[in-house]
Amino acid sequence: xxxxxFRDTAFLVFRAFCGAGLIFTLIAGWYLHRNFDRLLxxxxxxxxxxxxxxxxxxxxxxAIWMHMLVFFTMGVxxxx
Numbered sequence: 001x002x003x004x005x006f007r008d009t010a011f012l013v014f015r016a017f018c019g020a021g022l023i024f025t026l027i028a029g030w031y032l033h034r035n036f037d038r039l040l041x042x043x044x045x046x047x048x049x050x051x052x053x054x055x056x057x058x059x060x061x062x063a064i065w066m067h068m069l070v071f072f073t074m075g076v077x078x079x080x
Contacts, residue, residue, distance in 0.1 A: 014075060015075065015076055017075070018071075018072045018073075018074075018075025018076045019072075019076050021068070021071075021072040021075070022069070022072035022073060022075075022076055025065065025068045025069050025072055026069075028065065029065055029069065032061070032065065040054065040057060040058050040061060041054075042054070
């Protein structure tokens with residue numbers, strides 16, 4: 001019932017998931033950095049979008065990316 005190998009296997013699967021998520025998050029961050037203005041810049045089809053609305057959208061995207069980075073990094077490093 002209390003098999004330690006099951007716990008080790010579950011941690012290994014969790015660490016593998018977090019490692020893949022960390023790699024994906026880093027690649028997404030690199031892509032976001034390279035194409036930041038194209039993805040989150042001024043849009044000609046949205047003339048009513050204000051500077052504050054663009055700033056809020058940028059802040060949300062960066063905040064979500066940073067939370068994902070912290071979560072996956074903790075999953076990989078804290079379970080050593």
